[in-house]
Amino acid sequence: MASFTVENYLKAIYSLSRSNETGVSTNALADHLGTKAATITDMLKKLNANGLVHYKKYQATTLTDKGIEIALNIVRKHRLWEVFLVEKLDFKWDEVHDMAEELEHIDSNELIDRLERFLDNPKFDPHGDPIPDKNGVIERRDQIQLTELKVGQKGYVTGVKDSSKEFLQYLDNQNIELGNELLVKDIFDYDKSRVLIIEGQETTFSQQVCKNLYVNIIE
Amino acid sequence: MASFTVENYLKAIYSLSRSNETGVSTNALADHLGTKAATITDMLKKLNANGLVHYKKYQATTLTDKGIEIALNIVRKHRLWEVFLVEKLDFKWDEVHDMAEELEHIDSNELIDRLERFLDNPKFDPHGDPIPDKNGVIERRDQIQLTELKVGQKGYVTGVKDSSKEFLQYLDNQNIELGNELLVKDIFDYDKSRVLIIEGQETTFSQQVCKNLYVNIIE
DNA sequence: ATATATTTTTAGGCTAATCTAAATTTATAT
DNA sequence: ATATAAATTTAGATTAGCCTAAAAATATAT
Numbered sequence: 001m002a003s004f005t006v007e008n009y010l011k012a013i014y015s016l017s018r019s020n021e022t023g024v025s026t027n028a029l030a031d032h033l034g035t036k037a038a039t040i041t042d043m044l045k046k047l048n049a050n051g052l053v054h055y056k057k058y059q060a061t062t063l064t065d066k067g068i069e070i071a072l073n074i075v076r077k078h079r080l081w082e083v084f085l086v087e088k089l090d091f092k093w094d095e096v097h098d099m100a101e102e103l104e105h106i107d108s109n110e111l112i113d114r115l116e117r118f119l120d121n122p123k124f125d126p127h128g129d130p131i132p133d134k135n136g137v138i139e140r141r142d143q144i145q146l147t148e149l150k151v152g153q154k155g156y157v158t159g160v161k162d163s164s165k166e167f168l169q170y171l172d173n174q175n176i177e178l179g180n181e182l183l184v185k186d187i188f189d190y191d192k193s194r195v196l197i198i199e200g201q202e203t204t205f206s207q208q209v210c211k212n213l214y215v216n217i218i219e
Numbered sequence: 220m221a222s223f224t225v226e227n228y229l230k231a232i233y234s235l236s237r238s239n240e241t242g243v244s245t246n247a248l249a250d251h252l253g254t255k256a257a258t259i260t261d262m263l264k265k266l267n268a269n270g271l272v273h274y275k276k277y278q279a280t281t282l283t284d285k286g287i288e289i290a291l292n293i294v295r296k297h298r299l300w301e302v303f304l305v306e307k308l309d310f311k312w313d314e315v316h317d318m319a320e321e322l323e324h325i326d327s328n329e330l331i332d333r334l335e336r337f338l339d340n341p342k343f344d345p346h347g348d349p350i351p352d353k354n355g356v357i358e359r360r361d362q363i364q365l366t367e368l369k370v371g372q373k374g375y376v377t378g379v380k381d382s383s384k385e386f387l388q389y390l391d392n393q394n395i396e397l398g399n400e401l402l403v404k405d406i407f408d409y410d411k412s413r414v415l416i417i418e419g420q421e422t423t424f425s426q427q428v429c430k431n432l433y434v435n436i437i438e
Numbered sequence: 439a440t441a442t443a444t445t446t447t448t449a450g451g452c453t454a455a456t457c458t459a460a461a462t463t464t465a466t467a468t
Numbered sequence: 469a470t471a472t473a474a475a476t477t478t479a480g481a482t483t484a485g486c487c488t489a490a491a492a493a494t495a496t497a498t
Contacts, residue, residue, distance in 0.1 A: 005485065026446055039486055041447055046484090058446060058493060089333040099327050106321045114308040224455065245476055258456055260477055265454090277463060277476060 002052075004105050007074050008033065009043055010052060011104075013063055014071035023060025072136040077112050078104035079125035079132075084115060086126040093126040094168035109134070127168075128159020128178050128214060144217070146194070146210040149184045155215035156181045162212040174203060182215070221271075223324050226293050227252065228262055229271060230323075232282055233290035242279025291355040296331050297323035298344035298351075303334060305345040312345040313387035328353070346387075347378020347397050347433060363436070365413070365429040368403045374434035375400045381431040393422060401434070 002010065012032045016024040026044070030037045048055035052067040063071060081103040085096040106112075113134060116122075123139055124130055132138045143158045157180045160167065171177070176198065185202070186195040192207035205213075221229070231251045235243040245263070249256045267274035271286040282290060300322040304315040325331075332353060335341075342358055343349055351357045362377045376399045379386065390396070395417060404421070405414040411426035424432075 003484080027444090035485090036487065037446060038448080038488080043485080085330070089330070089337055091333070099325065099330055102325045102327075103322075106318065108318050108321075111304070111308070111318055114310070118308055222454080246474090254455090255457065256476060257458080257478080261455080 001107060002070055005043075006047065006052070007070065007105055009047060010063065010067050010071040011074045011078075013053065013061060014068065014075065017062065020060075023062045025060055029061075069136055072132045072138075073109075074104050076132040076134070076136075077106070079129060080112060080115050080119065080122070082125045082127075083119050083122045083131075087119060087122075092168075092172070093163075094165045094172070096126065097163070097165070124159070126178075127163045128157075129163075142216065143214040146182075146184075146205075146213040146215050147192070147207060149215065149217065151184050151187055154181065154183045154218040156218060157213055158216050159214040160212055161214060167209075167212060170209070175199075175201075176213075181218070220326060221289055224262075225266065225271070226289065226324055228266060229282065229286050229290040230293045230297075232272065232280060233287065233294065236281065239279075242281045244279055248280075288355055291351045291357075292328075293323050295351040295353070295355075296325070298348055299331060299334050299338065299341070301344045301346075302338050302341045302350075306338060306341075311387075311391070312382075313384045313391065315345065316382070316384070343378070345397075346382045347376075348382075361435065362433040365401075365403075365424075365432040365434050366411070366426060368434065368436065370403050370406055373400065373402045373437040375437060376432055377435050378433040379431055380433060386428075386431060389428070394418075394420075395432075400437070 009029075012029055013024050016028055016032060020028075026037050026040045029040045033040070044053060044055045044061055047053040047067070051064055052070070054062045054064060078100045081100045082096045085091040085099060086093060091099075116131075116134075122131060128143075130138045130141060141158065145161065146155070149155055157176065157178050159178065160171070180199050182196050182198040184194055185197055187193075188195075192210075193204055194207075194210050195202065195204050197203075228248070231248055232243050235247055235251060239247075245256050245259045248259045252259070263272060263274045263280055266272040266286070270283055271289070273281045273283060297319045300319045301315045304310040304318060305312060310318075335350075335353075341350060347362075349357045349360060360377065364380065365374070368374055376395065376397050378397065379390070399418050401415050401417040403413055404416055407413075411429075412423055413426075413429050414421065414423050416422075
């Protein structure tokens, strides 16, 4: 079985691969995992030897199929536990990340399958991220960043791109939650900030905030 | 914070102390934890240095107050997670031990307090063991071993002394569960086996089985 | 095209938790 | 009371995962 540490490496490589199709650099991984580049090199050699990554000296690293499978299972567990914490234990969406980081390593697929059923087979976690099924299949979603909506267009909030505590708490303060309907009333050329009507309430959001909100267009 | 390993040592010392008031021996710990005596000695020195155990060379070890506090918190977490697994995820009582062994190390008291409330503040785990409250207080219970009942006395099953998979599955096969009412109809002098009426059904149990069942007397 | 900067790897070490084998201490039995 | 057995500790190694400092490879800028 993959150790706690190995699971975290695979998850990190998976996660960084989302934004970088060509593969992941040693330094990017070191940053992400809070370790030093030398440590990453050591581990990549081991993961490579165990058939979990494709690694060649000085080149970007990618996951093998086996590596992807393990990473997706960790992501699945992480997101299901987050749903549990929010839906059943009433935690807020900005409070669950660290606990889920631990719970994701509990080693029982039977447990996680039963948890999934107990939670009524949720398809998305509290931040709107999709939950892989037991075969690692992720439901694809046609969500876009709020910045892509033009003036006059309507949408509803489906997720957040940045799930940092700070951003989630900012959204709480603004009373924004998943499912909220909104209309883009105006975009200021100067700083690309937007005037929005969210659930009937007029609010102004910076471009940065809008980039970090995913929406579905309402035709 | 105590590491996963340290937590397991403290829990083991706590657990073995239940049956041996004077303290725990190095070999007993090695057996219980599946490691070698030399390893135990090393660790006891560290735990002693950290104020978690009272350790003197060649003498039985006991937990300090701080050690007891940590051990009880682990026990609390273990038992609450077991209740969750059985009550909410429909696992059987012989299936939950290994998962709870992992879940007990999840590091959040807030999580465990919320879990407790979610489970309606259970006082006992699925094997009848008491769940320490958040201050480490355990509800004392006047349960006795079934072997202490005399012929003609009645009781109901409150717990198991041995919670091995094997014993629990044996009980399942015999349709015995916590709460069952029973009457001691006869005790055979020869092997101390008992004829019992359990929930109206006549059954014979060996002395070993009776020793491992806790009951409350019904006057 | 070459010097400089950046990234990555190598080499050598550290710590926690484990092991085996040998030495020491304590317990037991005659 | 002393020999023997059992339990415990010490000494010296190992492995996983991490580190720093130096070397090597790759990328960038003039």
